[in-house]
Amino acid sequence: MKIGLAGYSGSGVTTLLALLSEDPELVNRHGGPEVRSITVDDPRLDRLVELFKPKKITPLQVEIIELGDLRPQEGGGLRKETLARSGGLDALVLVLRGFDAPMSQGCRQVKELSDEFESLLQEFAIADLMPIENRLERLGKEGKLASREAQLLTRLREGLEEGLPIRRMGLDREELRALSGYNFLTLVPLTVVASVGAEGAPALVYGDLDDRCSREGMSYVEISVLAEFETLEIPEDERGLFLADLGIKVPARERFMGTLFTRLTLATFFTVGEKEVHAWAIPEGTPAARAAGKIHTDLERGFIRAEVIAYDECIALGGLNQAKEVGKLRIEGKDYIVKDGEIFHVRFNV
Ligand SMILES: Nc1nc2c(ncn2[C@@H]2O[C@H](COP(=O)(O)OP(=O)(O)O)[C@@H](O)[C@H]2O)c(=O)[nH]1
């Protein structure tokens, strides 16, 4: 899974990435946008590991990339490098500067969080409009403005000009497939992180951002990034106390991943065995054959059936063989919808 972090310079993007990846050194590097892979903790995985004692453990990994400078370039639009980094994202996270601190030179001055938010959204819309305009111009020259493609692009252009992100234009599956080569930013699910001071910033700064986000299908979460970042130097087993002192009940990483999983409506399934216990993420509602394809394309192609059991049941019965003996290991076909937490074993033939 690939997540993009976007925010204006000085908004605390790098500090957030340092916190999420528990890599304090990151804030001292100034070489350009960074990428970190983070592990999603899941107590269910730990229990399965105890049960199966595998040689290899593969938790869910999420790749988080900084998109880099979001200030528009002369003539408008985002930098080429930023656009190049934003292909194939599963989610986009906007980091807003909700803390009160002196701005360093060269940073953009923003008075209201909602202004910062609007302006970021506009930049994404402009970034999406550019390839649409170019393509339409080309189709025009070739006399193909009546084509399906041109009509679809025209619809997108109108929507974007009215301030509508592409993900809210009600495109169907076929239309989405036709657009897959464009890597549109406003098509990617959005989550907003307000980086706030330990006590939260004054209410006026936030306006109705959280309402607006929920109205428009975006997730909104406030994180005391710097305060929590500073606890990274405290040994892990003592950190909880300091966080509690700051009024932080759930650590940022957990809240961040939780918000993303909800926003993306993801489900986790597990493959287990002596060799490996592995956690996988799929969109909720994914049929068994497609979930198998996540493990390997051969498994989707040659899918015969899946043996499936719920996590709780597997733990209660003490393993897959035990489950099989009492007839609790279900056999499911390719259209079966895989549920969160299920343990999944694919029978296939290629
Ligand atoms: N007071 C305060 N300062 C912060 C917070 N997060 C980041 N900063 C500071 O803001 C400056 C910019 O942060 P940085 O993470 O480099 O922002 P970036 O340019 O978006 O990557 C640094 O001096 C940080 O220490 C925060 O939550 N509170």
Ligand SMILES: [Mg+2]
């Ligand atoms: Mg930075």
